[in-house]
Amino acid sequence: MLDKYKSSSPKSGNLWRRALQVFPGGVNHNIRTFGLDSCGAYPPYVSKGQGSHIWDVDGNEYVDWWMTHYAQILGHNDPNVRKALKDQIERGLHFGAPNESQVILAEKLAEAIPFMEKMRFCSTGAESTMYAVRLARLFTKRRLVAKTLGGWHGGNDSLGYHLKHPFTDAPFFDGVSFNFNDIDSFDSLLAENGNELAAVVIEPVQGAGGALEPESGFLPYIREETEKRGIILIYDEIISGFRFCYGSAGDKLFSTVPDMITLGKIAGGGMHLGVYGGREDIMSLATPGIEGGRWVGGGTFSSHPLAMAAGSVTLDELRSRRDKYDSLNRKATDFRAKVNAVFDGLRARAISTGYGSLTYIHWLHTDLGEPPFTGRDLSAASDHDTMDKFQGLLMQEGIFGYHGLGALSFSHSDDDIGSTLSAIESVSKSMV
Ligand SMILES: Cc1ncc(COP(=O)(O)O)c(C=O)c1O
Structure with a gap:
């Protein structure tokens, strides 16, 4: 062949x-x-x-x-991205110190996704979902997380389970799953584990497994039920962010606002980027030395100027094409x-x-x-x-x-x- x-x-x-x-x-x-x-x-x-x-x-x-x-x-x-990268390369690559372009990119993201009151940058999507789960656990003081069967959130230990068919329904360390677009499956999970859940992590349009549109009512139901129970709803928008509209698909297309969001891919303009952000009260637990916090973040290459430059110019371009x-x-x-x-x-x-x-x-x-x-x-x-x-x-x-x-x-x-x-x-x- x-x-x-x-x-x-x-x-x-x-x-x-x-x-x-x-x-x-x-x-x-x-x-x-x-x-x-x-x-x-x-x-x-x-x-x-x-x-x-x-x-x-x-x-x-x-x-x-x-x-x-x-x-x-x-x-x-893309010529604009190439120029932004060249301009940065002329000045050096990465200094492991704060740079102006990280503030600029964050301001653009905050403008596009207003519910992201605070954010942090890392180098990959997998890191961002791992840190988002860590913050949700710290905030709720609960361990268990839930995700959708087959949902891919990067190769980390927090969410790298129940990926391939045939799925097992057995819990995986501190993780359980439900079926995308299936309210009954979500309800059974809540009945069994609702009081122990720190977070529900879901893509508004599940990328792995067919890019299926959420049935009307599915995401609002998840939002309502998680809110009632104090479970942190994390939208993984590493694919869907800036893909279907300028900003968060969950918010703009499906009218549901999560507590936290993760971004990557398009937001990095083809360079390596992970973003996790959301409610200020949750994100503040990443503040160094804060009471109740724990180590969140790090990464030699986090907020790398090349990724900041490519992301920033990509957002400008997409904003003008909204x-x-x-x-x-x-x-x-x-x-x-x-x-x-x-x-x-x-x-x-x-x-x-x-x-x-x-x-x-x-x-x-x-x-x-x-x-x-x-x-x-x-x-x-x-x-x-x-x-x-x-x-x-x-x-x-x-x-x-x-x-x-x-x-x-x-x-x-x-x-x-x-x-x-x-x-x-x-x-x-x-x-x-
Ligand atoms: C929805 C989703 N979340 C997280 C990730 C992980 O991102 P990265 O590959 O940058 O670690 C991916 C990557 O494909 C993804 O599609």
Whole structure:
């Protein structure tokens, strides 16, 4: 399989063999094999990106839907971001001391997300969710946290459990889970653990597992029930922040205000950034030396000037395009409808799901039935081997993505969308 790709990618093949000698599984982020190892192939080693396209070390060009784990909403190598980074590099990299640009970025974030009364910066999303949970535990003096089944909040020990189907319902250390879009499942969790919960951590649109839209009433119910019990509601908006609108999706699109929020990806403009923030009374426990506090924060590279500069100029750019989000979201929604029409026409057991510009494709081993689906339904019905094969064949046709595709950016053209649809059609034909 993937003979055409393999014959056109000798340099990537060689790098993969060398990588296997030095990294377990050949990669430094588990999903970056893009399922290609199961097709007897290897990932392309990417050397360059411009707008919505990337090139590998062998010179092969791809339409990129992965877009740096959805971080590059402006497109690769955006001229304003590049200039801001160059300007900073001229003055040095990082000094491990306060810098002006961290204050500027924080002010912009506070303006965009008013309920974030105080915030802290770190270097990754995984750190930010870990610290948010730590603060919630300190504030409530409770240990247990709850998250959604399959929800990915980074590779930390606080939330790195119940990630893969088949899910176990057994608690994991101090963590329990419920099913996204399933009020009954949340209710049973509250009945069993409601008084012990420090925090509920949830993405307003769950990224891992299909980017499913929250059913109307689901997030308001969670907000109401957590508030009643003094449980800290943490919205993980590391994907959804600035993705569907300028600011917090939970607040602006689903009219629910959490106690805390985490951000990363887009907010860092393609550089390494994690943000955790929210209510002043909770965040104040991060103040050095405060009574009732504990060590929260740290990190040699926290508020790195390059990340501050890239994040700041990205927010400026997105703020000036705040009226253009609707058309970006609509473009992707129309595209998903076309992809599903292709699948229906071919009677392929596949579906494109998503919300706004987040766009996934799943091959299934069983019918899903009528929507709405929960993340658990989708996960149970997914046929991962066929999915890997589809991903590999799509990549061979010059379309680079994961979870089927990924995210549309402001830099994708109608031609990119058209060529993706054609590739999906021809690859799917070869698979049914
Ligand atoms: C919703 C969500 N939370 C947290 C993280 C972790 O962020 P990072 O990879 O920067 O550690 C991710 C990363 O994919 C994510 O999608």
